[in-house]
Amino acid sequence: MACFGNAGLNLLTGPGMHNWDMTLAKNIPLGEGRALRFRAEVYNIWNHTQFSGLDTSAEFHVVTLLQNDPNFGRFTSARPPRQMSMSLRFQF
Numbered sequence: 001m002a003c004f005g006n007a008g009l010n011l012l013t014g015p016g017m018h019n020w021d022m023t024l025a026k027n028i029p030l031g032e033g034r035a036l037r038f039r040a041e042v043y044n045i046w047n048h049t050q051f052s053g054l055d056t057s058a059e060f061h062v063v064t065l066l067q068n069d070p071n072f073g074r075f076t077s078a079r080p081p082r083q084m085s086m087s088l089r090f091q092f
Contacts, residue, residue, distance in 0.1 A: 015051045015075070019044055037089045044082045053077035 022045045028036040044050075053076035059069040 015054070017050055017079070018048050019050065019079075020046055020048075033092065035091045037091060038086070039089070040084070040086045042082065042084045044080070047082040049081075050079040051075040051077070052079050 023041045025039045055071045
């Protein structure tokens with residue numbers, strides 16, 4: 001939990017997560033108990049940028065008491081972009 005002065009608990013919330021994953025698979029029978037299986041997996045299929053960090057370290061000037069941290073409230077990191085993997089398996 002974070003408390004900023006007398007503002008109350010959990011005043012700042014981080015960004016939400018909007019993630020879509022998809023898997024496509026195709027079985028190709030080759031006869032006599034043999035088959036090929038193709039599989040494609042895509043994580044974060046729409047490649048939507050998802051921020052994961054928020055700078056919550058406010059710094060104040062000693063004399064003027066003004067907030068002097070230029071990064072306060074900015075996003076500092078992001079989750080991974082789209083990732084894809086494919087496989088081909090021969091079953092016998």
